[in-house]
Amino acid sequence: MNTDRTLKAAPAGKLDVQAVRAQFPILSETVHGRPFVFLDSGASAQKPAVVIDCMADAMRHQYANIHRGLYWMSERTSEAYEAVRGQVAAFLNAPSHEEIIFTRNSTEAINLVAHSLGSLMKPGQAVLISEMEHHANLIPWQMLRDRSGVELRVAPITDEGDLDMEAYGRLLEDGKVALVAMTHMSNVLGTVTPAREIADRAHEAGALVLFDGSQAAVHRRTDVQALGADFYTFTGHKLYGPTGIGVLWGRRALLDDMPPFLGGGDMISSVTFEKSTWANVPHKFEAGTPAIVETIGLGAAIRWVESIGFDAIEAHEQALTAYALEKLADVPGLKVVGAPKQRGGVISFTMADVHPHDIATLLDRNGIAVRAGQHCAEPLMRRLGLHATTRASFGVYTDTHDIDVLAETLARIRDFFV
Amino acid sequence: MNTDRTLKAAPAGKLDVQAVRAQFPILSETVHGRPFVFLDSGASAQKPAVVIDCMADAMRHQYANIHRGLYWMSERTSEAYEAVRGQVAAFLNAPSHEEIIFTRNSTEAINLVAHSLGSLMKPGQAVLISEMEHHANLIPWQMLRDRSGVELRVAPITDEGDLDMEAYGRLLEDGKVALVAMTHMSNVLGTVTPAREIADRAHEAGALVLFDGSQAAVHRRTDVQALGADFYTFTGHKLYGPTGIGVLWGRRALLDDMPPFLGGGDMISSVTFEKSTWANVPHKFEAGTPAIVETIGLGAAIRWVESIGFDAIEAHEQALTAYALEKLADVPGLKVVGAPKQRGGVISFTMADVHPHDIATLLDRNGIAVRAGQHCAEPLMRRLGLHATTRASFGVYTDTHDIDVLAETLARIRDFFV
Amino acid sequence: MNGAAQDLYDRQIVERARNPLYAGELPVPDLQGEGRNPLCGDRTRLDITLEGHHISQIRHRTRGCALCIAAADMLAERLGGCGLEEARAVGARFSAMLVAPDDPAETTVQKAAKRIENPPEGIPSLGGMEPLMAVRFHKARIRCVELPWVALKEALAHVRV
Amino acid sequence: MNGAAQDLYDRQIVERARNPLYAGELPVPDLQGEGRNPLCGDRTRLDITLEGHHISQIRHRTRGCALCIAAADMLAERLGGCGLEEARAVGARFSAMLVAPDDPAETTVQKAAKRIENPPEGIPSLGGMEPLMAVRFHKARIRCVELPWVALKEALAHVRV
């Protein structure tokens, strides 16, 4: 290796990558005797010390079950928990903190809508997704279709990996689509979808729109009102936050009309054996003891991300992605999958004659973590005519050194096989 | 206060309460300038340092998304996650680790069964619960009833707070009950239900049986096979573990036959837009990125509980509960609610002329945390002819000093109002 | 009892809860309203008689904690003889005081004291209800003192002023 | 490449994956089987001809990683001419070796080496397949070398021995 992390300047923007990296304890680990090079943030991001410490501090100094508790520890913990709702609302520019529902992850958020809004849909109506959905935004709608007779439509993508807007428009034409559920950023192609246009067309056709923001919310400022969204989901562990916590945002009027999803404590207004009535949103959708400490940790993660700022994050990741595309182009036999109009920090590729599994294992032996396989997007793989790809994905702590090591090691792996 | 914690011996058994207390950082906090006296473990337990450190260490040194990852960090994290399945299976004496499903909490575990097993039930069949259920084991069945036309039956309790076994038998007689869903320990009365007998009678009548072990699993050794259970649930945060993690155990043959609950990544075998097939249990029931760090933290909690041992825990809590019942009997006007045959470490009470809210707030001003209200068991309150109670609940770290302070302060509160 | 509890469980409040002055029903009420807290089973019912656009009498039947009973009784005391418009305004002020946003520059005690003692011009005073404002520092108990005001709102819901 | 990767991507394995000796199909197979890994789309198909209770020939069509191709090719090599019962026994041993529980007293390398080199009496040897055993230390890749054995199991499922 002739690249030296400490001597390199940050690639672009005002973000001081080395200062950022210093806040992630895990990035100083070694793997197989090599410095750990983490290029799988798209699957789950690492956690800065402030998030880890915030969770530990809560459990050390200020913890009790929330709501209902008439004592100091419970009131303080409830306040800390509810304050994160406000933070998330501001993070998404949602009109009200009461529209923020905490779930386990993005998957549960989408399932919640599929069950609750889904129970109001009728045969003859349709849900429209795209060819590039993660299974999390496909299977819940398939299950709804099989449960209730709602039709499931799939909007095609172009060979570049963009949503085919003409075909999308045609699929909306008959006015049967009740909900468009679409990714805001593909976890395989990196495609950032034209959310505003998708939403406008959906609304013109009388459909609601849900964006799966699991990837998008990490890389760019999200403004659910500017996007024209009706529902938006994201997941804490990809946003440098804890596992076990995700978010569903929905417009108040919709959430008010939707029946609850899970039943239990804290989501009721009154209960008899004959009949129960429900609490107001958001509590109607949060049954049982929530992921209290994880929610507080998500608050710390959002505070941390905002302290860096999305201007710097986006500039950094865009520069880095451009750098990576260039570097990878030099690796013999390597082909990047897709060329979307707008790409977040995710690059999938194939390398002639070398299977993604072999690439991933050999990269790992050199300390480099990437993902290989179908990336929970099996139908997209089929659409692309591929069985699997290798994927490198970037976070706020990724630097050009990581990319250099990746490209060099890929070239050596290729030599090893050819 | 003339009681002194450090000079008192442990009340019974081999458990060294002071040594245990030293492992809970939060117990050294002060509240309103008073030492923190925590008597709300039934709502959520505090966390020992080993659990807090285990979670922080995972995030500092060994974290990545699990399954699918072909690199060292992911493989090690997957192993750590899957190892907890084995630990939980041993903890419950379940036949196989593949029967352990991770959920957010007990509430979600019960909802999972209500949705998945519930979708196989038909009008004409019935679910049988008891009068002393927590809302978590009532609302999901009400929602199932309203969704699918299954009948909901309620077995009465005696005035002492035990399940009325004769009435229970009668409710099973017509053979329509498909599932008995019953608490293994009441969070209000402390009643430990005769699970084996409940299960045997259910099975004789052709019904399956689910136990809500949210309270029970904390206080005694649980052996799902000896209990004759078909399903068992518990929740991590009451077992000195993290929030955001719960457990459903179910018999393999039943889980195999049940359709999935949530759809998404990791729960599929193959996916096309037309049709998907499901992974084997337990993965079929775990959609999306799970609460990875919390599951690992639950493993640490179980290890910690087992290092103390349920013999010592049960002896300690039984002695403490007996001591508390005696002490509280001396408080003028105080009436303990219920007198079940077997009681875990939970005591609900009323105090003539003083409302539970006032009691809780005034106890809190003295550093003492108890719960006041309906305890997510509104129909039980109605059955008892009460609007609310005050509840003190004990954990492995509760000592006689806590009880003494509670009893003395209650007496002073009573004086203040009368 | 310890300091801040004393604040909340002020002698006036505890006395009022033990010996409410306006508990009971009215034989022929012009207006009725109920406030319920389903989470704890607490409840206040108000009976109101009118003389023109003025409240002539109020009585309450309250099943609740000391704070709730005292709040109901103090409401009845404060609003007896009040115009309907003023009654609404007092309610609005009472609610606003309870949830007033925090000004980080002041201590919470300073802040509350200031707002309670110096109501902005034209805004009705809370009269004898001021001791109840200590509940601001006990968020979980706010619902208890609000309950009678929920009942009032219901009672006045269909009256045009 | 770095040490332990060398172990897994042994020259023999990489060579075999690049130039498999038993790739292809048989014109009139007596038995066929397929193994699929739906998570990555990998697949092995086996064609088998029999002579009495013996396997005479095996060919495989494999779409997969180097480990999977090498494993399929080595399976075909090892089992050609084998009795059906022995083929099953080799398969059982192969699987058992892959998931052998850890003995904390030994290092994993010592342990695997021992088990591979000294199969207990009466248990068939793995022959040239031993290099594949390095996959034991790469849990996520075990599925890759097992795939051809899943195909074999399917092929033999309906044959009585």
Ligand SMILES: Cc1ncc(COP(=O)(O)O)c(C=O)c1O
């Ligand atoms: C686009 C997209 N949607 C949904 C998900 C699911 O997120 P989670 O597993 O946290 O629910 C992911 C992450 O894997 C994703 O990349």
Ligand SMILES: Cc1ncc(COP(=O)(O)O)c(C=O)c1O
């Ligand atoms: C008996 C009982 N069942 C179920 C629950 C629900 O547990 P959780 O909120 O963790 O889902 C509780 C805890 O409040 C309980 O005490």
